[in-house]
Amino acid sequence: MTSFYQTPEPAGFTGIRSWLITFDHKRIALLYLFSILFWFLLAVTLGGLIRLELMFPGKTVLDAQMYNSVFTLHGVIMIFLFIIPALPAIFGNFFLPIHIGAEDVYFPRLNLLSWYLYMAGGIVAIVSLFSDGFPDTGWTFYVPFSISTNTNVSTAVFAAFILGFSSMLTGLNFITTIHKMRAKNMGWLQLPLFTWSLYATAWVQLLATPVITITLVLVVVERFFNVGLFDPARGGDPILYQHLFWMYSHPAVYIMILPGMGVISEIIPVSARKSIFGYKAIVASSLAIAIAGSLVWAHHMYTSGMSDTAVFVFSLLTYVVAIPSAIKVFSWVATLYKGAIEMTPPLLFSLCFVYLFSVGGLTGLVLGAAGANIHVHDTHFVVAHFHFTMFGGTGFAFFAALHYWWPKMFGKMYDFKKAYIAAILVTAGFMLHYVPMFVLGLQGMPRRYYDYLPQYAAGNFFAGFGALCMIAGIGLMMVNLLGSLARERTAAADDPWGGVTLEWTIPSPPPLHNFDKDPEVMDYPYDFTKVAAAGPGAGSMDPETDK
Amino acid sequence: MTAQTDPTGKKLGMWLFLYTEIVLFGGLFVLYAVYFAGYTEDFIAGAKELDLFFGVVNTIILLISSFCVAAGVTAVQKAHNRIALAGLWGALACGAIFLVNKYIEWGHKFAYGIYPGSDRLVDGPAGQNLFFGLYFVVTGLHGLHIIIGMTLLAVSLVLVTRQKITAQSNAMLENSGLYWHLVDLIWIFIFPLFYLVV
Amino acid sequence: MASESHIIEYKTLGLTLAALLVLTGVTVGAASIDLGRVNVWIALMIASVKAGFVLLVFMHMRWEGRTLQWSFLATVLFLAVMIGFIFWDVAFR
Numbered sequence: 001m002t003s004f005y006q007t008p009e010p011a012g013f014t015g016i017r018s019w020l021i022t023f024d025h026k027r028i029a030l031l032y033l034f035s036i037l038f039w040f041l042l043a044v045t046l047g048g049l050i051r052l053e054l055m056f057p058g059k060t061v062l063d064a065q066m067y068n069s070v071f072t073l074h075g076v077i078m079i080f081l082f083i084i085p086a087l088p089a090i091f092g093n094f095f096l097p098i099h100i101g102a103e104d105v106y107f108p109r110l111n112l113l114s115w116y117l118y119m120a121g122g123i124v125a126i127v128s129l130f131s132d133g134f135p136d137t138g139w140t141f142y143v144p145f146s147i148s149t150n151t152n153v154s155t156a157v158f159a160a161f162i163l164g165f166s167s168m169l170t171g172l173n174f175i176t177t178i179h180k181m182r183a184k185n186m187g188w189l190q191l192p193l194f195t196w197s198l199y200a201t202a203w204v205q206l207l208a209t210p211v212i213t214i215t216l217v218l219v220v221v222e223r224f225f226n227v228g229l230f231d232p233a234r235g236g237d238p239i240l241y242q243h244l245f246w247m248y249s250h251p252a253v254y255i256m257i258l259p260g261m262g263v264i265s266e267i268i269p270v271s272a273r274k275s276i277f278g279y280k281a282i283v284a285s286s287l288a289i290a291i292a293g294s295l296v297w298a299h300h301m302y303t304s305g306m307s308d309t310a311v312f313v314f315s316l317l318t319y320v321v322a323i324p325s326a327i328k329v330f331s332w333v334a335t336l337y338k339g340a341i342e343m344t345p346p347l348l349f350s351l352c353f354v355y356l357f358s359v360g361g362l363t364g365l366v367l368g369a370a371g372a373n374i375h376v377h378d379t380h381f382v383v384a385h386f387h388f389t390m391f392g393g394t395g396f397a398f399f400a401a402l403h404y405w406w407p408k409m410f411g412k413m414y415d416f417k418k419a420y421i422a423a424i425l426v427t428a429g430f431m432l433h434y435v436p437m438f439v440l441g442l443q444g445m446p447r448r449y450y451d452y453l454p455q456y457a458a459g460n461f462f463a464g465f466g467a468l469c470m471i472a473g474i475g476l477m478m479v480n481l482l483g484s485l486a487r488e489r490t491a492a493a494d495d496p497w498g499g500v501t502l503e504w505t506i507p508s509p510p511p512l513h514n515f516d517k518d519p520e521v522m523d524y525p526y527d528f529t530k531v532a533a534a535g536p537g538a539g540s541m542d543p544e545t546d547k
Numbered sequence: 548m549t550a551q552t553d554p555t556g557k558k559l560g561m562w563l564f565l566y567t568e569i570v571l572f573g574g575l576f577v578l579y580a581v582y583f584a585g586y587t588e589d590f591i592a593g594a595k596e597l598d599l600f601f602g603v604v605n606t607i608i609l610l611i612s613s614f615c616v617a618a619g620v621t622a623v624q625k626a627h628n629r630i631a632l633a634g635l636w637g638a639l640a641c642g643a644i645f646l647v648n649k650y651i652e653w654g655h656k657f658a659y660g661i662y663p664g665s666d667r668l669v670d671g672p673a674g675q676n677l678f679f680g681l682y683f684v685v686t687g688l689h690g691l692h693i694i695i696g697m698t699l700l701a702v703s704l705v706l707v708t709r710q711k712i713t714a715q716s717n718a719m720l721e722n723s724g725l726y727w728h729l730v731d732l733i734w735i736f737i738f739p740l741f742y743l744v745v
Numbered sequence: 746m747a748s749e750s751h752i753i754e755y756k757t758l759g760l761t762l763a764a765l766l767v768l769t770g771v772t773v774g775a776a777s778i779d780l781g782r783v784n785v786w787i788a789l790m791i792a793s794v795k796a797g798f799v800l801l802v803f804m805h806m807r808w809e810g811r812t813l814q815w816s817f818l819a820t821v822l823f824l825a826v827m828i829g830f831i832f833w834d835v836a837f838r
Contacts, residue, residue: 021792106556172563179812180556207823210567214574220686226664227680229578235673240581243831244574295826298834307837555810562813564822573824580828581835589781599773606769614762617753617803624752645815728804739788741754 003411003509023108026510029094030409031115035348036086039122041478043077048471051433052230053450057457064450067135069151071448073129075139076156078162081122083394084252087259088170088205089118091401092198094409096174098503099195100508101183103237104174113330114169121163124199128155138448140249143230145390157216164209164216167255171205173196186521189283193276193525196283200290204258208294212248215241230253239304239425246297256390258272259284259359260397261328264350267404268332270291270499271347274338275526278331285324292321302370303377311370320369325361329354340532344497349400352427356392360385363438378448381441390432399426399477406481407492411509414484418476425473432466432497438479498531554718561722565729566690572733575685579740582677589674594744596661597682602653602742606734607646612641613731616700618723623707626714635704638727643699649690653683682741691738692730699723751808761802768795 006257019027050071053062062070093111105111128134132152137145146153178191178199190197218241221227228234230241271278276282277435298306298314332354341347351459366372376382403544407413436459441447445456452460484490496502502519505509619634619689660667661679694738703720706712712720772791776784801807806814 066711107560110560168567172560172567175563176560179559180553203819205738206563207570207820210570211827214571217688218574223683225683227684228664228669228676229680229684234669234676235582235586236677237581237585240831241836244577247574247827294823295830298830306834309837310834313830332612412673470770562816566816569820570824570825570827573827575832576824577828581831583785584832584835603769603773607766610762610765610769613799613803614758617758618755621753621755621758659827670809723806730801732796735792735799738790739772739776739785739792743772743788744785745776 002511003507004512005509007512016195021112023104023109023112024512025097025104025108025320026094026409028111028115029090032085032089032093032118032203033409035091035115035119035122036082037131037478039077039081040086040202042475042487043074043082046074046077048467051467054452056461057451057454059451065136067450068251068448069134072136072138072156076125076160078390078446079139079252080160081118081125083256083390084163084167085118085170086398086399087263087394088167088174088198088201088255090112091194091263092174092259092406093169095503096177096195096198097181098506099192099501100178100513101186101502101515101521102177102181103513103515105173106128106180107173107363110173110483111219112168113229114166114173115167117162117166118311119157119513121161121166124155124159128152128159131155139261140245141216141219143219143222144232144244147230154220158218161213161216167205168213168547169210171202171209174202175206175341183519183521189249190521190523190525193265193279193282193286194262197258197286199263201258202284202293203256204255204290208251208255209249211244212252215244215248218244233347239301239306242301242304243298246300249437250300251290251294253386253389254289256394258289260353260394260404261286263401263404264353265328266333266348266499266501267350267400268335268527269528270497272336273348273498273532274339274343275524277334277337278327279524279526281327282331285327288324289321291416292317296321296377299368299373303457315368315370315373317453319365322361322365329358335534342498344403345414345416345423346404346497347401347419348423349403352394353393353400353421356388356396356430360388360390360392363388376441378446379441380445380447383447384437384441386435387437392434397435401421402481405495405503406484407496408503408508408510410485411492411507412484412487412519413490413492413496414480422473422477422480425476426470427473429466429469429471429473433463433470434466434502436460436463436466451453496532499527500528501525502533507528553732554716557718558721558725561725565725568729570732572685572688575681575688576736576740579685582674582681583740583744586672586674586677589672590678591663591744592672593675593678593682594742596659596693597742598652598655599742601648602738605648606738608641608645608648609734611730612638612645613728615641616727620717622720623712623717623720624714631707631720632704635700635707639697639704642693642700645693646690649686653686669737685737685741689730689733692733696723696727696730699726748832751805753802753805757802765798768798809819 004024015019019031022028049062050067052175053060053067087232093105132150132155134154135141135146135149135151135153137149137151141153141157146157178195182191205515218229222230228236230236230238232238265276265282296318298310298313299318302311302315332350367376367385368384403414403419440456440459440463443456443459445452445459492508494506496508497504500522502515502521505519506515607652615634615637619631622628622631622634656662656679663680663683668679680702700723703712703723706719768791772788772795775787775791778784780787800817806817
C-alpha cells in the first residue's frame with residue numbers, strides 16, 4: 001500500500017512542489033505541523049527569556065523596552081500562531097475527514113489558502129519586528145496606548161488580521177465538511193468526540209473572529225485617519241474597545257481549549273478500553289461551552305470602570321461556564337474508573353491535562369468572582385491562571401495529541417521511555433514555574449512589570465528554575481519525536497493503541513485517498529468489546545515487540 | 548468513495564462566509580448603538596446634515612440591483628441567457644451609479660470641512676465627531692464591499708457569456724448573487740440609521 | 746433540502762421589489778413625523794421587514810433547509826447578544 005507521502009499530488013508535481021501546491025488535507029496538516037512547531041519553539045524561547053530576566057532583580061539579559069516587546073511577541077505568537085491554530089489546523093485537518101469517512105475536506109483549495117494566509121500572517125509579524133520595533137502594547141493592543149505608541153502596532157495588528165482570516169476559513173471549511181461529507185451511514189451521534197469538539201469550535205471561530213477583525217481594522221483606522229472613535233477627549237469610549245476586543249478574545253479561549261478537550265475525550269476511553277462515560281453529555285457540554293463562552297467576555301474588565309451592574313451580570317454568567325467544563329472532567333474520570341487502563345505516553349499527558357486544567361479552571365472561579373478578582377487583577381495570579389488553562393490545558397492536549405497520532409501520521413513509533421521522562425520533566429517544571437506565580441500574585445506582584453520589590457525575589461527565582469526544567473522537557477520531547485522519523489526500526493502498527501475510530505482502521509501512514517474501500521461505520525464510536533476481548537496489549541504498542 | 552458532488556455544500560459555505568460579514572458590520576453597529584444612546588441629540592443633528600436625497604436614491608438603486616441579480620439567477624436556471632446577461636449588466640450599472648453617488652456625497656462633505664480629523668469635527672460637539680466618524684467608517688467599508696461584489700458579478704457575467712455557468716452548474720452565480728444581496732441587506736440598515744434619525 | 750431545484754418566478758421577484766420600494770417610501774415618510782426616540786425604532790422595524798423580504802425571497806431563504814435557517818437565526822442572536830449585553834455596562838454606568 002503506498003501512503004500519501006509516496007504519491008505526489010497534483011499528478012506530475014514532485015519534490016517541494018508536491019507539498020506547496022497540494023490540496024491533500026494530510027499534507028496541509030503536516031505543513032501546519034512544522035510551521036506551528038517552529039513558532040511554538042520560538043515563543044517558548046521568548047518566554048524563557050522573560051523568566052530569565054525576572055529570575056534576578058534588576059537588569060540581567062534584557063532592557064526594559066526590549067522586555068515589553070518580548071512579552072508582547074510571546075503573547076502574540078503563542079495566541080495567534082500557536083494555540084488557536086494548533087489543534088484544529090494540524091490534527092483537525094489530518095483526522096477530521098478520516099473520522100467521518102471522507103476523502104478530504106469540502107473545500108480543499110480554501111484549505112491550502114488558509115495555510116498560506118497563516119504563513120503570510122507570521123511573515124508580516126516578523127516584518128514588523130524588523131521595521132520600527134515590535135509593539136510594546138501586550139497582545140491585547142488596548143487603546144489609547146496602541147493608538148499613540150510609536151512602535152509598529154499597525155503591522156502587528158495587520159498580521160493578527162490575516163491570521164484571523166485563516167482561522168475563520170478553517171472553521172468555515174470544517175462546518176461544511178461535517179455537514180456535507182459524513183459517510184452515508186454516519187449520523188450525528190456517531191461522530192467521534194474530537195470531531196464534535198471541532199464542530200463546536202468551528203462555530204466560535206466563524207462567529208467570533210469577525211469581531212476581532214473589525215476591532216483591529218478600527219485600530220488601524222484610528223492610527224491612520226485619527227477618527228477619534230475611542231478617544232475620550234473627543235467623546236469616544238476606550239472601554240468599548242475592551243468590550244469589542246474581549247467579545248472575540250474570550251470566546252477565543254474556548255477556540256483554544258475545546259479541541260484540546262476533544263483530544264482528551266479520544267485518548268482516555270482508548271487507554272481505558274472502556275466506552276466513554278456520557279457521550280451525549282460531552283457533546284452537549286461542548287456546545288454549551290461554545291454558547292455560554294460567548295456571553296462572559298466582560299469578566300476581563302472588572303477594574304476597567306464599567307458599570308457595577310455589568311460586573312454583577314458577567315460574574316454570574318462566568319460561573320455558568322464552569323458547569324459544562326466540570327461535566328467533561330467528571331466524565332473523563334468516570335471513564336477511567338474500573339477501566340482496563342494501559343499506561344501510554346498520550347495517556348500520561350492526558351492525565352496531566354486533567355489535573356492542570358482543573359487547577360486552571362478552579363482558579364478561574366477565583367478570578368470570575370468580582371470581589372476576589374479586584375484583589376488579584378493584573379497580577380501574576382492571572383498569569384499563572386491562564387497558563388494553567390492554556391498551557392496546562394491546550395498545550396498538554398497538544399503534546400498528548402502529538403504522541404497519540406504521531407504513529408498514524410508518520411508511520412513511526414517514538415521511544416516510550418524518553419516520552420515518559422519528557423512528560424515528567426515538563427509537568428514538574430510546569431508546577432515549579434507557575435505555582436510560585438499564584439503566590440506572587442496573591443502577594444501583589446503585578447504582571448508585565450520589568451522589575452520587582454525584594455520580597456518577590458524567591459518566587460521569581462523558583463519560577464525561572466521551573467522554566468528551565470520545562471524547556472529541557474520540551475527539548476527532549478522534540479528530539480524523541482523527530483528522532484523517530486530518522487530511525488528505520490521504528491515502524492508503527494496500524495492500530496498501536498487499540499483505538500476503534502476510523503483512523504485506526506487504515507494503514508499508518510494513511511494512503512492518498514484515506515480509504516481504499518468504503519469505511520465501516522460502527523453504531524457507536526467507542527465500542528471496545530473487540531479490543532478488550534483480545535486481551536491486554538491488543539494494540540501491540542511497544543515498537544520492540546512489533547517486529 | 549464520497550465524491551464532491553453535493554453542490555448544496557458550496558451554498559452552505561457561502562452562507563457561513565456571509566455570517567462572518569454580518570458579524571463584521573455588527574461590530575460597527577455595536578459602536579453605533581452605544582454612541583447613539585449617549586449622544587442622541589448630536590446624532591440627530593449630524594443626520595440632518597446628510598443629504599436625504601442621495602440616501603433615498605442609493606437605496607432604490609441597490610434594491611433594483613438586487614432584483615436584477617435575483618432575476619439573473621432565475622434566468623440562468625430557466626436557460627434564458629439573454630435575460631441573465633441583462634440582469635447582471637443592470638446590477639453592475641447600478642453598483643457603478645451607487646459608487647458615483649457616494650463619491651459626490653463624500654466630496655460635498657469634504658468641501659464643508661467634514662472629514663475624519665478635520666478642524667470642524669475635532670473642535671465641534673463630541674457626538675457629531677462620533678456620528679461622522681462612524682458614517683465614514685461604515686459607508687467606506689460598505690463601499691469596499693460594493694466593489695468586491697461588483698467584481699464577483701463581473702466574473703459571473705463573463706462565465707455566463709462563455710457558457711461556463713449554466714442551468715446545471717450555477718453555484719458561482721448563486722453565490723455572487725448571495726453576496727450582492729448581503730451588501731444590499733446591510734445598506735437597508737445603514738440607510739435609516741444614518742439618514743433617517745432626524 | 747428541496748432548495749436546489751427551486752426556481753423563483755420573475756413575477757414573484759417583481760412583486761418583492763415593488764414591496765421593497767413601497768416600504769422605502771413608508772420609512773422616509775415615517776421619518777418626517779417627529780416622534781422623538783420612537784422614530785429610530787420605527788425605522789429599524791421597517792428596515793427589518795425589508796431585510797426579511799430580501800432574505801426570504803431574493804436570497805431564497807424561504808426555500809432552504811433547516812441547517813441554513815437555524816444557523817442564520819443563531820448569527821442574528823449572536824449579534825443581538827453583542828449589542829444587547831453591552832448595555833449591561835453602558836446603560837448603568
